[in-house]
Amino acid sequence: MDAKKRFLINVKKLKDNNPIIEISRYKLIINIKNHVERVIKEYTQCINRREIHNIFLRYLFLQIANGKTKYDPVLPYKGNNYVQLEKDIKTLIIPKQPDKCQEIIDKLDLCNLCNKAVIQLINNIQQLSNISYELEKNTLINTIEFKILNHKVFINKKNYKKLSKRATDDVIYCLLLRYKMLNMNTYSLSVPPKIMSMLQDEFQIEFELFGSPMNSYMKHFCSIFGDLEKHFGSYGSFFDLTITKGNFEANPPFDNEIIKLTINKLCDTLNNSTKPILIFLIIPGWERDNRYGNYEGLELLIKNEHLVTTQTKLRKYKHQYYDYNYNVYINACDTYVFILQNDASLQLMNPMIIDKKMKKIIKAWLDS
Numbered sequence: 001m002d003a004k005k006r007f008l009i010n011v012k013k014l015k016d017n018n019p020i021i022e023i024s025r026y027k028l029i030i031n032i033k034n035h036v037e038r039v040i041k042e043y044t045q046c047i048n049r050r051e052i053h054n055i056f057l058r059y060l061f062l063q064i065a066n067g068k069t070k071y072d073p074v075l076p077y078k079g080n081n082y083v084q085l086e087k088d089i090k091t092l093i094i095p096k097q098p099d100k101c102q103e104i105i106d107k108l109d110l111c112n113l114c115n116k117a118v119i120q121l122i123n124n125i126q127q128l129s130n131i132s133y134e135l136e137k138n139t140l141i142n143t144i145e146f147k148i149l150n151h152k153v154f155i156n157k158k159n160y161k162k163l164s165k166r167a168t169d170d171v172i173y174c175l176l177l178r179y180k181m182l183n184m185n186t187y188s189l190s191v192p193p194k195i196m197s198m199l200q201d202e203f204q205i206e207f208e209l210f211g212s213p214m215n216s217y218m219k220h221f222c223s224i225f226g227d228l229e230k231h232f233g234s235y236g237s238f239f240d241l242t243i244t245k246g247n248f249e250a251n252p253p254f255d256n257e258i259i260k261l262t263i264n265k266l267c268d269t270l271n272n273s274t275k276p277i278l279i280f281l282i283i284p285g286w287e288r289d290n291r292y293g294n295y296e297g298l299e300l301l302i303k304n305e306h307l308v309t310t311q312t313k314l315r316k317y318k319h320q321y322y323d324y325n326y327n328v329y330i331n332a333c334d335t336y337v338f339i340l341q342n343d344a345s346l347q348l349m350n351p352m353i354i355d356k357k358m359k360k361i362i363k364a365w366l367d368s
């Protein structure tokens with residue numbers, strides 16, 4: 001059956017891509033990232049580049065979640081939601097001088113810089129689309145290297161095999177460059193394949209609400225860059241999706257503001273739906289770690305406890321996530337696992353059965 005009918009969802013129309021435009025976007029993003037790094041380094045030396053890039057990434061994730069990428073799929077236009085940025089500045093940059101937060105936000109000037117970059121890119125799009133290019137491809141020991149002009153990207157052979165079944169090398173090049181420009185080609189914490197397979201068997205889950213072409217196990221998934229990732233089967237951003245029926249897995253990015261928005265949307269959906277919906281939700285168990293600010297997502301779940309059929313907490317060193325980029329298992333942090341259901345779903349599968357299935361899955365995760 002058509003997936004759109006099976007899951008009863010809506011998908012926004014998505015745009016298309018070209019490697020030369022992607023390279024141009026890459027340069028604009030690198031300039032903004034360098035600026036962010038310079039400003040943050042004026043205030044603290046006690047932060048590494050990776051953490052700085054993650055601050056920028058969390059800013060972008062939030063603007064995308066707020067639908068600010070209608071002119072460009074990466075660069076937000078009028079992206080002025082600084083809620084997560086404020087938290088990051090206060091906890092990671094100036095924990096002892098919170099009054100300097102606004103000064104740093106003003107100096108970063110992210111909304112304005114991104115607006116300018118979007119306009120520059122849009123003005124040049126026609127010209128960029130007419131530039132011809134040659135894609136070089138080199139096979140190395142464990143990886144494939146692609147190159148256009150001086151811009152190289154790499155992918156491990158296992159992932160390449162998976163992606164090349166669904167799209168051309170040009171599209172794969174764009175995808176890899178996009179993940180590289182945002183430093184998203186490093187670790188991403190995925191529920192291990194064995195557990196995903198059990199979710200399919202035990203709960204008939206076939207849809208990951210947060211993923212990428214590289215890290216999704218299920219055939220159906222949402223991801224952040226729908227314009228490009230539609231070629232690999234993505235339904236676009238979770239925040240543009242309307243769920244009315246079905247069973248889903250959700251492992252949102254480990255980012256407080258995104259987790260809060262996710263839980264808010266899931267609870268609204270479950271509270272207002274009449275057809276059966278079940279969600280297998282995974283979030284980090286970091287409520288005691290004040291580096292990340294208040295854990296409002298968890299507070300929202302507590303308020304909506306009528307939707308929680310069962311829950312458990314896994315300790316950091318007792319379970320692992322899988323990283324598809326490096327093919328390694330990682331002990332990342334404590335993890336909460338929840339099963340959320342609406343009334344219609346409870347009528348199909350009662351809490352005792354759910355609890356039994358959950359215990360089986362958790363045991364397998366702890367044992368692996």
Ligand SMILES: C[S@@+](CC[C@H](N)C(=O)[O-])C[C@H]1O[C@@H](n2cnc3c(N)ncnc32)[C@H](O)[C@@H]1O
Nearest residue numbers: 190191210211212215222223224237238251253
């Ligand atoms: C923790 S990983 C999930 C990995 C794996 N798919 C899983 O479910 O275990 C979170 C993923 O969500 C993606 N993501 C970020 N924003 C998103 C959005 N608005 N919609 C869908 N996916 C998004 C990230 O790029 C990342 O690949």
